[in-house]
Amino acid sequence: MTSTPPVTLDDVRDAAARLKGVAHRTPVLRSRTLDARVGAEVFLKCENLQRVGAFKFRGAYNAVSRLAPEQLAKGIASFSSGNHAQAVALAARELGSSAVIVMPEDTPRSKREAAEGYGAEIVTYDRYTGDRVAIGQALAAERGLALIPPYEHPHVIAGQGTAALELMEEVGELDLLLAPVGGGGLIAGSATAVKGLSEGIRVVGVEPEAGDDTKRSLAAGHRVTIPVPRTIADGQAAEIPGELTFSVNRRLVDDIALVSEDDIRKAMRFAFERLKTVVEPSGATALAAALAGRLDEVPPRIGIILSGGNIDARRFAELCGG
Amino acid sequence: MTSTPPVTLDDVRDAAARLKGVAHRTPVLRSRTLDARVGAEVFLKCENLQRVGAFKFRGAYNAVSRLAPEQLAKGIASFSSGNHAQAVALAARELGSSAVIVMPEDTPRSKREAAEGYGAEIVTYDRYTGDRVAIGQALAAERGLALIPPYEHPHVIAGQGTAALELMEEVGELDLLLAPVGGGGLIAGSATAVKGLSEGIRVVGVEPEAGDDTKRSLAAGHRVTIPVPRTIADGQAAEIPGELTFSVNRRLVDDIALVSEDDIRKAMRFAFERLKTVVEPSGATALAAALAGRLDEVPPRIGIILSGGNIDARRFAELCGG
Numbered sequence: 218m219t220s221t222p223p224v225t226l227d228d229v230r231d232a233a234a235r236l237k238g239v240a241h242r243t244p245v246l247r248s249r250t251l252d253a254r255v256g257a258e259v260f261l262k263c264e265n266l267q268r269v270g271a272f273k274f275r276g277a278y279n280a281v282s283r284l285a286p287e288q289l290a291k292g293i294a295s296f297s298s299g300n301h302a303q304a305v306a307l308a309a310r311e312l313g314s315s316a317v318i319v320m321p322e323d324t325p326r327s328k329r330e331a332a333e334g335y336g337a338e339i340v341t342y343d344r345y346t347g348d349r350v351a352i353g354q355a356l357a358a359e360r361g362l363a364l365i366p367p368y369e370h371p372h373v374i375a376g377q378g379t380a381a382l383e384l385m386e387e388v389g390e391l392d393l394l395l396a397p398v399g400g401g402g403l404i405a406g407s408a409t410a411v412k413g414l415s416e417g418i419r420v421v422g423v424e425p426e427a428g429d430d431t432k433r434s435l436a437a438g439h440r441v442t443i444p445v446p447r448t449i450a451d452g453q454a455a456e457i458p459g460e461l462t463f464s465v466n467r468r469l470v471d472d473i474a475l476v477s478e479d480d481i482r483k484a485m486r487f488a489f490e491r492l493k494t495v496v497e498p499s500g501a502t503a504l505a506a507a508l509a510g511r512l513d514e515v516p517p518r519i520g521i522i523l524s525g526g527n528i529d530a531r532r533f534a535e536l537c538g539g
Numbered sequence: 540m541t542s543t544p545p546v547t548l549d550d551v552r553d554a555a556a557r558l559k560g561v562a563h564r565t566p567v568l569r570s571r572t573l574d575a576r577v578g579a580e581v582f583l584k585c586e587n588l589q590r591v592g593a594f595k596f597r598g599a600y601n602a603v604s605r606l607a608p609e610q611l612a613k614g615i616a617s618f619s620s621g622n623h624a625q626a627v628a629l630a631a632r633e634l635g636s637s638a639v640i641v642m643p644e645d646t647p648r649s650k651r652e653a654a655e656g657y658g659a660e661i662v663t664y665d666r667y668t669g670d671r672v673a674i675g676q677a678l679a680a681e682r683g684l685a686l687i688p689p690y691e692h693p694h695v696i697a698g699q700g701t702a703a704l705e706l707m708e709e710v711g712e713l714d715l716l717l718a719p720v721g722g723g724g725l726i727a728g729s730a731t732a733v734k735g736l737s738e739g740i741r742v743v744g745v746e747p748e749a750g751d752d753t754k755r756s757l758a759a760g761h762r763v764t765i766p767v768p769r770t771i772a773d774g775q776a777a778e779i780p781g782e783l784t785f786s787v788n789r790r791l792v793d794d795i796a797l798v799s800e801d802d803i804r805k806a807m808r809f810a811f812e813r814l815k816t817v818v819e820p821s822g823a824t825a826l827a828a829a830l831a832g833r834l835d836e837v838p839p840r841i842g843i844i845l846s847g848g849n850i851d852a853r854r855f856a857e858l859c860g861g
Contacts, residue, residue, distance in 0.1 A: 244566070265815050327812060486852045490649060493587050493848040495815040526815035530808045530859040538856020 222468070223371045223461055226413025229378035229406060232279040236379055239311065240275055243267050243380070245387050246523075250491050255507045257519045260391070262384040265496050265526025269303040269331065271452075272380050272403055272524050273367070277304035279376030280365045281312050289314040294362035296320070296353040298344075298451055299328035300525050301367040306337035317362060319353045325451065327529040344454075345445055368402030369459045378406025384520050385414050392516030395503040397524050398422035398431045398473065399453040401462030407522065408469035419516070422466070422473045423506045425450045425481065431458045431466065432473035449478055449536060452499030452525065472513065476502050480509040486537045488523070498536070500525035544790070545693045545783055548735025551700035551728060554601040558701055561633065562597055565589050565702070567709050568845075572813050577829045579841045582713070584706040587818050587848025591625040591653065593774075594702050594725055594846050595689070599626035601698030602687045603634050611636040616684035618642070618671040620773055621650035622847050623689040628659035639684060641675045647773065649851040666776075667767055690724030691781045700728025706842050707736050714838030717825040719846050720744035720753045720795065721775040723784030729844065730791035741838070744788070744795045745828045747772045747803065753780045753788065754795035771800055771858060774821030774847065794835065798824050802831040808859045810845070820858070822847035 246261040264272035281293060289312055295305040296319035309316035316337040320329060321344035333339060342352055350366070357364040368374065380403075381394060394411050396404045401422075408420040424432055428446035434457075442457040458466065476484075481498050484505035488496045496504070503521045506512060528536075568583040586594035603615060611634055617627040618641035631638035638659040642651060643666035655661060664674055672688070679686040690696065702725075703716060716733050720726045726744040733740050746754055750768035756779075764779040780788065798806075803820050806827035810818045818826070825843045828834060850858075 270815060489817055489852050489855070490850075493592060493817040495811055495817065528812075530811050530855075531861070533811070533852075534856030534860025537852040538860055539853070 222465065224374045224406065224409050224465060226410060228371065228375035229382050229410045232275070232372070232375040233379045233382055235279055235282050236275055236376065239278060241267055242383055245384060246492060246494065248492055255519065256515050257517055259507065260384060260388045260520045261504070262380055262520065262522045263494065264380050264522055264524050265494060265500055269300065269307050270525055270527040271300035271304065271500070272377055272522065273300040273304035274307060275379050276373035276376030276402060276406070277301060277365060278308040278311070280370055280372035281305065281308040281314065283372055284363055288363045291361045292316065293365055294353055294357040294360070295365045295367070296349040297367050298454065299324050300452060300527055302332040302337065303328065303335060305365055306332045306335035310336050317356060317360070319349050319356065325529065325532060328527055331527070368400035369461045371461070374402050374406045374462065374465065376406065377403045378410040380522055381407035381520070382410040385411055388520070390415055391418055391518045391520045393419045393421060394520045395421050395423055395506055396522040397453060397499055397502045398424050399499065400455050400459045401431060401466050402459070403522065403524060404470055405462045405465035409465065412469050419471045420469060421512065422470050423502045424473055424475055425453055425502060426475045426477055428453050428455060429473070429475055430455055432475060434458050434463060435467060435470065435473060450481060450498040450502055452497070453502065474506040474511045476505040476509060476511055480505040480511065482536050484508050485533070489537065495526045495528065496523050497525050497528040544787065546696045546728065546731050546787060548732060550693065550697035551704050551732045554597070554697040555701045555704055557601055557604050558597055558698065561600060563589055564705055567706060568814060568816065570814055577837065577841065579837050579839055581829065582706060582710045582842045583826070584702055584842065584844045585816065586702050586844055586846050587816060587822055591622065591629050592847055592849040593622035593626065593822070594699055594844065595622040595626035596629060597701050598695035598698035598724060598728070599623060599687060600630040600633070602692055602694035603627065603630040603636065605694055606685050610685045613683045614638065615687055616675055616679040616682070617687045617689070618675040619689050620776065621646050622774060622849055624654040624659065625650065625657060627687055628654045628657035632658050639678060639682070641671050641678065647851065647854060650849055653849070690722035691783045693783070696724050696728045696731070696784065696787065698728065699725045700732040702844055703729035703842070704732040707733055710842070712737055713740055713840045713842040715741045715743060716842045717743050717745055717828055718844040719775060719821055719824045720746050721821065722777050722781045723753055723788050724781070725844065725846060726792055727784045727787035731787065734791050741793045742791060743834065744792050745824045746795055746797055747775055747824060748797045748799055750775050750777060751795070751797055752777055754797060756780050756785060757789060757792065757795060772803060772820040772824055774819070775824065796828040796833045798827040798831060798833055802827040802833065804858050806830050807855070811859065817848045817850065818845050819847050819850040
């Protein structure tokens with residue numbers, strides 16, 4: 218029995234059309250040093266240079282842009298550990314709406330300030346005890362807001378897939394695509410895009426060792442809950458894959474690679490010293506998997522999504538200065 | 540009485556032709572946040588993304604590429620506090636030659652290792668007591684090497700001017716160009732290029748407060764020696780302007796702005812957090828002058844050269860992590 222997938226290549230293409238002239242078409246970075254280290258031609262899609270500093274703007278804008286004018290007038294609610302918050306805030310502002318974001322208390326300062334800078338109202342909760350989905354849903358119901366979650370939404374997933382779409386449009390065929398996995402929206406959208414374009418490509422997601430919920434879930438064949446991950450990759454601290462994203466990922470994702478906290482720090486340092494570019498921990502995990510030899514096979518042409526660059530200098534110094 | 544200038548716009552154009560396909564045509568970065576902070580349209584020429592991580596590759600390659608085959612077979616000597624060393628090392632390797640570099644003992648680790656990585660031989664000396672020019676000249680004489688100094692050379696100056704040439708080709712007319720001043724090669728080449736292209740443009744060099752030898756020299760009308768500057772901007776620690784570069788700069792540079800050590804650190808942090816790009820202290824001074832309000836006037840369109848990005852994560856953490 219087959220069913221229609223919740224997101225298709227056409228949905229990603231529709232999202233790309235909506236994002237044209239609004240999101241940045243981010244550059245693809247090459248490095249001879251990196252190629253030599255990995256033993257492959259590596260193409261880095263720089264979503265750390267996307268608006269709001271992360272791929273999240275793609276999905277948020279795509280979803281918000283599809284709301285009816287009356288809903289835009291009422292406003293939007295969301296919940297996020299950081300980058301999706303900024304993304305929804307900016308998308309709301311760009312489309313003449315307003316946003317209320319439910320955010321963990323321990324969110325990095327730079328991410329909170331950035332969301333506020335785009336005009337969002339912030340409501341905080343304790344990440345280790347509160348339920349952000351319930352809080353977000355209650356808030357949306359009370360105030361009549363449209364809830365745009367960080368990944369459990371087909372328009373969000375389709376938007377996230379546009380980065381990988383652009384990458385393949387620019388560099389052509391790839392043997393392997395690596396992308397970080399948090400809730401699973403980026404990898405679901407990316408896999409939808411690249412497997413729609415190319416039959417032979419492998420898609421491997423990357424999780425921090427402490428946050429291996431998707432790896433465990435794929436192995437089990439159903440969604441598995443893990444303890445709240447404590448990892449420097451704060452954008453990948455999911456306890457359980459999304460229901461919608463997992464339904465896509467179990468079909469399209471070939472494997473999950475795991476990286477250690479030290480692998481992540483080394484990849485951030487490599488990006489800083491060799492590529493002169495800033496990636497946050499969650500944004501560096503896919504690069505980390507390639508640099509630290511965490512892949513089962515290293516094919517000739519590898520695309521990697523550097524998914525975000527929102528980290529303040531002080532935090533970078535704590536993580537990578539030693 | 541007028542005399543032929545040592546470097547002309549045509550020389551810069553010749554250098555650009557030699558560099559085509561060898562040096563990167565580096566990107567020009569824009570930032571809404573930066574424009575708002577400065578109160579102008581600001582165009583950042585990203586020479587931190589140039590090969591070897593600094594504009595220096597342009598001048599070194601231009602100069603080395605003009606040597607006779609017999610000289611290339613004998614080899615090249617140079618002296619440098621860092622980025623010119625890497626630049627000469629790589630230019631030599633690319634052109635089938637070899638390089639010996641005289642380098643201060645306190646050169647940042649990353650710069651020394653990078654030059655060695657390109658196959659250069661390193662000879663060290665004490666920056667506070669030794670005379671690098673004399674050491675370099677003696678070495679060149681002994682071994683029959685061609686000496687390519689970091690700025691006192693018309694082909695080096697012409698090569699450095701190609702970054703500003705590219706910038707104006709890409710963005711059109713500018714009212715003001717800001718570039719860091721160390722020995723004066725970058726600003727001399729840049730001023731030659733942009734004043735050749737546009738009559739109205741102002742050219743302002745930027746020095747760290749402790750290394751204001753060019754500012755003092757322009758005020759005095761002759762080259763003034765200052766004590767060895769102690770500044771985090773290690774690429775701008777010149778005690779006296781070059782003779783050749785000063786002869787160009789006294790004619791073409793309109794003013795020198797000074798920046799504090801704290802201005803430099805703040806600009807590096809701004810580049811990191813807002814632009815997601817890595818600039819070393821010397822590479823950040825021109826941006827620092829604009830961000831810290833060190834300019835006498837702020838015209839509508841400003842070009843800024845981010846001249847280099849060679850700093851290791853540990854040093855960045857020391858400078859910007861607090």
